[in-house]
Amino acid sequence: MAMTTLLQTRHIRKTFPGVVALDDVSLSIAPGEIHTLLGENGAGKSTLMNVLTGLYRPDRGEILFDGVPVQFSSPGDSLAMGIGMVHQHFMLVPAHTVFENVLLAIDGVPNFFSRRKFQQKVQKILDEFALDLDLDTPAWKLSIGAQQWIELIKLLVRDCRLLIFDEPTAVLTPQESARLFKVLTRLRDQGKSILFISHKMREVMEISDRVTVLKKGRSLVTLPRGEYDENKLASLMIGEDQIPMWIKPACKYEELALEIKNLSVRNDRGLADLDNFTMKLYRGQILGVAGVAGNGQKALAEVLTGLKEATSGRILAGDRDITDSTAKSSYIAGIAHIPEDRKTIGIAPDMTVGDNLIMKNFNSRAFRRWIFQDRAAIRRNAVAKIDQFAIKAGPDGNPIRYLSGGNIQKVIIARELSEKPSVLVALYPTRGLDIGSAEYVHKVIIDGANQGMSTILISEDLDELLKLSDQIVVMFRGRLVGCVDPQTTTREEIGLLMSGEVQK
Amino acid sequence: MKLVAEKRELSSRLFRISAPVISIFVALFVAGFLLLAAGVNPLQAYLEIFQESLGSIYGLSETLVKTTPLIFASLGVSLAFRMQIWNIGAEGQIYMGACGATAVALFSGIESHLLMITAMFLTAFLVGGLWAGVAGALRAVWRVNEVIVTLLMNYIAILGVDYLIYGPWKDPKGFNFPLTAQFSDAARLTEYFDTRLHSGFFLALFCALVLYLFMERTVWGYEIKVIGSNPKAARYAGMRTGLAIFAVLFLSGAIAGIAGFSEVAGLQHRLQHGISPGYGYTAIIIAWLAKRSALGVVIVSFLMGVLLVGGDSLQLSWQLPVAFAYAFQGLILFFLLASEFFIHNRVRLIRGERHA
Numbered sequence: 001m002a003m004t005t006l007l008q009t010r011h012i013r014k015t016f017p018g019v020v021a022l023d024d025v026s027l028s029i030a031p032g033e034i035h036t037l038l039g040e041n042g043a044g045k046s047t048l049m050n051v052l053t054g055l056y057r058p059d060r061g062e063i064l065f066d067g068v069p070v071q072f073s074s075p076g077d078s079l080a081m082g083i084g085m086v087h088q089h090f091m092l093v094p095a096h097t098v099f100e101n102v103l104l105a106i107d108g109v110p111n112f113f114s115r116r117k118f119q120q121k122v123q124k125i126l127d128e129f130a131l132d133l134d135l136d137t138p139a140w141k142l143s144i145g146a147q148q149w150i151e152l153i154k155l156l157v158r159d160c161r162l163l164i165f166d167e168p169t170a171v172l173t174p175q176e177s178a179r180l181f182k183v184l185t186r187l188r189d190q191g192k193s194i195l196f197i198s199h200k201m202r203e204v205m206e207i208s209d210r211v212t213v214l215k216k217g218r219s220l221v222t223l224p225r226g227e228y229d230e231n232k233l234a235s236l237m238i239g240e241d242q243i244p245m246w247i248k249p250a251c252k253y254e255e256l257a258l259e260i261k262n263l264s265v266r267n268d269r270g271l272a273d274l275d276n277f278t279m280k281l282y283r284g285q286i287l288g289v290a291g292v293a294g295n296g297q298k299a300l301a302e303v304l305t306g307l308k309e310a311t312s313g314r315i316l317a318g319d320r321d322i323t324d325s326t327a328k329s330s331y332i333a334g335i336a337h338i339p340e341d342r343k344t345i346g347i348a349p350d351m352t353v354g355d356n357l358i359m360k361n362f363n364s365r366a367f368r369r370w371i372f373q374d375r376a377a378i379r380r381n382a383v384a385k386i387d388q389f390a391i392k393a394g395p396d397g398n399p400i401r402y403l404s405g406g407n408i409q410k411v412i413i414a415r416e417l418s419e420k421p422s423v424l425v426a427l428y429p430t431r432g433l434d435i436g437s438a439e440y441v442h443k444v445i446i447d448g449a450n451q452g453m454s455t456i457l458i459s460e461d462l463d464e465l466l467k468l469s470d471q472i473v474v475m476f477r478g479r480l481v482g483c484v485d486p487q488t489t490t491r492e493e494i495g496l497l498m499s500g501e502v503q504k
Numbered sequence: 505m506k507l508v509a510e511k512r513e514l515s516s517r518l519f520r521i522s523a524p525v526i527s528i529f530v531a532l533f534v535a536g537f538l539l540l541a542a543g544v545n546p547l548q549a550y551l552e553i554f555q556e557s558l559g560s561i562y563g564l565s566e567t568l569v570k571t572t573p574l575i576f577a578s579l580g581v582s583l584a585f586r587m588q589i590w591n592i593g594a595e596g597q598i599y600m601g602a603c604g605a606t607a608v609a610l611f612s613g614i615e616s617h618l619l620m621i622t623a624m625f626l627t628a629f630l631v632g633g634l635w636a637g638v639a640g641a642l643r644a645v646w647r648v649n650e651v652i653v654t655l656l657m658n659y660i661a662i663l664g665v666d667y668l669i670y671g672p673w674k675d676p677k678g679f680n681f682p683l684t685a686q687f688s689d690a691a692r693l694t695e696y697f698d699t700r701l702h703s704g705f706f707l708a709l710f711c712a713l714v715l716y717l718f719m720e721r722t723v724w725g726y727e728i729k730v731i732g733s734n735p736k737a738a739r740y741a742g743m744r745t746g747l748a749i750f751a752v753l754f755l756s757g758a759i760a761g762i763a764g765f766s767e768v769a770g771l772q773h774r775l776q777h778g779i780s781p782g783y784g785y786t787a788i789i790i791a792w793l794a795k796r797s798a799l800g801v802v803i804v805s806f807l808m809g810v811l812l813v814g815g816d817s818l819q820l821s822w823q824l825p826v827a828f829a830y831a832f833q834g835l836i837l838f839f840l841l842a843s844e845f846f847i848h849n850r851v852r853l854i855r856g857e858r859h860a
């Protein structure tokens with residue numbers, strides 16, 4: 001197949017102290033294609049993006065753009081050539097309106113365009129892609145999905161020819177993802193090239209024109225649409241590694257593990273995130289919580305793990321009231337999706353993996369002698385956990401912020417489960433994990449259930465919910481609107497409940 | 505055409521180490537012009553700075569005398585820095601520590617040397633700690649900015665000490681000078697080698713060691729590091745961040761308070777006006793330069809001691825104003841900050857406009 005190429009990389013290598021992030025990557029991107037990068041956590045996908053956008057300089061290899069060798073020494077350089085990236089941590093000014101934020105992307109605008117004319121240009125883009133975004137809304141009011149649109153528009157007004165997306169759908173609801181894909185397809189049809197990263201196979205199958213598989217910093221193969229299917233890609237990606245197997249026990253509904261009574265939480269804007277929420281969780285139960293993101297799931301996870309305070313209502317563990325108790329953190333553990341920007345609640349970014357692994361039980365006998373930390377025990381624990389969860393942790397003493405997104409998430413999961421909590425709150429736990437790791441997390445949750453751990457599994461992935469849960473409840477506007485049995489329910493039924501239809 | 509600064513990937517190790525060294529030389533170079541303007545040959549002046557502060561037993565001992573309070577105060581400030589708490593009030597805490605130690609020395613009537621020194625030490629520790637603890641409590645409970653509180657409390661502390669020494673504590677036999685009576689021998693630290701070097705210096709070194717072990721080896725140090733790295737994560741892990749904020753500011757002030765104790769018990773043997781010529785502020789600079797390490801604090805404090813003693817001698821031999829020593833400190837800090845910026849950013853000149 002004779003294809004012109006827009007961008008080509010040849011034998012790119014990039015190392016960090018003690019880590020070979022990219023070993024030998026060659027790939028080419030044609031004009032007007034959606035090219036997907038697939039690979040395990042830590043395979044080097046984000047690093048490659050950062051090389052293409054000039055944030056990192058490769059140790060070796062060359063980049064050709066339009067057939068001409070180029071060298072980027074900063075993101076400004078690559079942007080000037082027409083390579084733009086939609087960042088995972090959006091760089092928006094919260095108090096500015098959508099339009100002002102877009103203006104910021106262009107230096108020297110006031111000298112060239114009248115504001116009005118420029119506004120028309122932006123509006124034209126909005127209309128063209130049927131984005132209902134009000135240019136005068138301040139950015140802080142927007143959903144994550146809408147903020148992502150602004151980032152995209154910033155690149156479009158600069159006429160970028162290659163658009164790079166690093167796990168854009170990890171933070172989007174399925175509905176938002178579907179809209180993003182429509183826009184991406186249109187952009188492709190207009191001749192733009194798109195480089196896309198995702199761990200969700202369903203998406204990869206749906207949208208890609210070509211897929212390149214990255215493994216341990218090497219580009220393995222590039223396959224055009226039609227020459228791959230889910231199984232083939234999975235086996236290429238994982239290679240010899242095995243996907244863990246598990247059998248799910250049935251919950252006996254005997255002993256109550258957690259009871260939530262009339263819980264309400266108000267957010268900073270004074271609105272109710274949780275509204276009179278009541279729920280029971282049994283020992284060994286896996287309770288799936290479905291719902292469109294933004295309907296109180298995050299608030300539920302945050303009150304349970306002690307990050308938010310309840311405005312009213314009670315959380316009971318057996319007959320103990322733990323609503324405001326600090327003992328909550330040893331009874332309930334929480335794991336959550338880690339966005340790429342790392343400024344998350346889960347980790348102390350400047351500290352080592354070993355130190356992060358003991359964050360919740362640094363005070364336990366196992367890791368201290370009197371007031372002193374037992375450094376040897378901490379190191380042994382790190383070695384064991386890194387091995388057990390297949391964490392790519394880099395050299396000893398590496399600060400955790402240098403790990404890839406998926407690997408940071410694995411650290412948190414390993415830590416939260418190591419204490420054998422009674423209740424696990426899992427908020428989108430497998431977003432951002434490669435398929436092997438996601439399966440491993442599923443296995444860990446199931447194993448936990450076998451030993452009596454109860455899990456509140458908050459997810460948007462219906463497949464995940466249906467596969468793991470004993471029971472699925474649906475949240476809508478901070479309330480519980482329905483409860484279904486995964487054995488007998490249908491996707492349609494859950495979908496209706498998620499949109500607020502009251503259950504009969 | 506315009507200048508832009510762009511974040512860059514961490515630069516080479518060689519550059520990271522050489523940049524601060526280069527910046528100190530640049531500061532020396534620029535300060536040279538100030539000296540020239542004052543009619544002094546810079547090379548001669550620099551030579552003198554080093555000779556006076558390091559070239560003789562006496563000079564070296566004077567340098568260590570100045571280094572002592574700097575180590576204490578900077579250890580205190582840097583402990584708080586580790587938790588992203590900005591204690592700007594070391595100066596006031598030094599005064600309060602000195603004041604507490606003086607009260608014990610003058611009024612307790614203890615006769616045993618060991619008991620007296622211990623009581624003075626503990627009082628200075630406590631008073632300095634409580635003084636900073638006020639800011640800690642305000643920050644922990646009502647989220648009042650600790651920078652403002654610690655800074656403003658400096659004025660209260662300094663003026664409060666002035667009130668005491670101009671008023672109730674004034675030495676009746678002191679010809680009306682603003683100072684208290686001399687301490688008894690029981691309330692004085694040991695001096696060595698016929699110089700003014702006193703045991704406070706060794707206490708400072710010991711304190712640095714203890715603080716190092718505290719931060720790197722104890723569970724509390726671990727907790728402080730986690731909170732400093734990400735307070736949200738710490739709260740999530742069940743750490744009581746409010747309590748930690750109070751405790752760290754207390755400790756930070758307490759260590760600065762020991763500087764006050766060491767000054768009155770080791771050097772001045774009385775409380776008087778201006779017992780600290782800004783050690784508490786210099787400590788902020790030192791803590792910043794030393795980044796996170798206790799050893800760094802000791803080394804940088806020593807360098808500052810050299811500058812202070814050298815600066816003093818310049819005053820004497822060339823009648824340069826005190827302000828010169830401060831200007832010099834300021835220049836060094838300025839260029840070190842600049843080097844930090846260049847380590848993390850790349851600055852480029854861009855010609856023309858990139859966008860039409």
Ligand SMILES: Nc1ncnc2c1ncn2[C@@H]1O[C@H](COP(=O)(O)OP(=O)(O)OP(=O)(O)O)[C@@H](O)[C@H]1O
Nearest residue numbers: 016021041042043044045046047402403404405406
């Ligand atoms: N700045 C850095 N310093 C040191 N090591 C780094 C740095 N950035 C990435 N690495 C290492 O390089 C490897 C590749 O990381 P990268 O972020 O590219 O993975 P990824 O394919 O994006 O993974 P994920 O799917 O988890 O996001 C990892 O082992 C990571 O620890």
Ligand SMILES: [Mg+2]
Nearest residue numbers: 045046404405
């Ligand atoms: Mg990544």
